[in-house]
Each structure stands twice: as structure tokens, then as C-alpha cells.
Amino acid sequence: MCLSIPSKIKSINSEMNTCIVDTMGVERSASLDLIDQEVVVGDYVLIHIGFAMNKIDEEDALESLKVYKEIIDKMDELDRKEAILEADKSY
Template sequence: MCLSIPSKVIEIDKEENTAIVDTMGVRRKASIEFVADEVKVGDYVLIHIGYAMNIIDEEYAEESLKLYREIIASMEEEDRRAMIEESDQCPGGAV
């Protein structure tokens, strides 16, 4: 299962219409061509299969990230590893 975790934009390449985003410490490259509004460094976006789909509110992003961290902290090590391995199978992998 691929989850859309809030990701913070840390760099934009206007020529390629892509962004480098930070997803809970993992940097990924994502296309920003489908986002209706202009994406800026510092924005939070939701990504699906390597494409930023929309910009989300920073407060909502932080609340969501806090919940994800709590879920991860409560998981057994084996379950964490399985989740990471499964997320590596989703398109739009880490850079």
C-alpha cells in the first residue's frame, strides 16, 4: 500500500518542473506539474506515484506527521521493516 505522507518542499527545479521533498527524513524527487497553485520552497504537498497532487496547510501537515510518528513508534521492529520495504515498491522512490 502506498501512503501519501505530507512532504515538505526543500528545492524546486523550474526547468524540469520537479521538486525535492522531505518525507519524514527521506528525500524524494517529485513532479509538480499537476499542482494547480505555484509550489514554493517550504510548502507541504501530498505525493502520489511520484507526482505532487496538491499543497496542504502546514498545520494539517504537522498534525498528520505527528500521528505517523506515533504509529511508527508503536510498531514492532519487524513491522517497521516490512512497511519500509513495501513503501520502496511504490513509484517515486527516494533520491
Template sequence: MCLSIPSKVVEIDDNNVATVETLGVTRKVSLDLISEEVKVGEYVLIHVGYAMQKIDTNFALESLEVYRQIADDMSDGKI
């Protein structure tokens, strides 16, 4: 099973490589597998260094809130 957390595109270089931010962590991912245009500020789902799909901003923000709650519950020993 693979869990993909929404990542916000913060920069795109000339080689179609995006810098994305995921819950405070930044990394570089290729945008080559996405057929539609991706812009800075939009959200993508990534897998092993590639953005796989662009997703709706509202859905991304809702998902991130759920992940934050899960992380908080884990650190509090609730899970």
C-alpha cells in the same frame, strides 16, 4: 488503499521537479499535476512520483506527528 504522507518541499528545479523530504527521506517528484504554485517550505501529498495536492502546513505537521506515533508504537510492539 494508498497512504500519502505529507512531504515538505525543500527545493524546486527549473523543470518543475521538487526535492521533498518525508520523515527524513528525500526524493524527487514532479509538480506538473498541481495547478497552483508550490513554494519551498510548503507541504504536498505525493503518489508514484507526482505531487498531487498542496496541503496546509499545520495539518501536515499534525499528520506527521500521528505517523511518528504509529511508527513508535509499531517498533515498541504495541501494534
């Protein structure tokens, strides 16, 4: 199963049609090739296998991030490391 964590756009490279996103403190590059909405720095998007797929409302994004943080806070260290490794496989 793949969960998409809301990611905030930090910068956009129009020439390459990519952006840098912050996903709970981790910055990654994502392609904008598949998103059918205009996005700007500060918008929240959902990323799947390195592609921004949907732009989402900031209020919804912040609520989702709050729930993810609660889940992470309840995980033990080993579970956290396994979750991070699993998430990295999807990129």
C-alpha cells in the same frame, strides 16, 4: 491502500518542473506536472507515485506527521522494515 504522508518541499527545479521533498527524513524527487497550485520551498505537499498532487496547510501537515510518528513508534522493527519496503514499491 496508499497513504500519502505530507512532504516538505526542500528545493524546486523550475526547468524540469520537479522538486526535492523531505518525507519524515527521507528526501525524494517528485514531479510538479500534476499539481494545479503554485508551490514554493517550505510548502507541504502530498505525493502519489512520484507526483505532487496537492498542497496542504502546514498545521494540517504537522498534525498528520505527528500521528504517523505515533504509529511508527508503536510498530516493531520487522513491521517498520515491511512498511518501508511497501512504500518504496509505490515510487
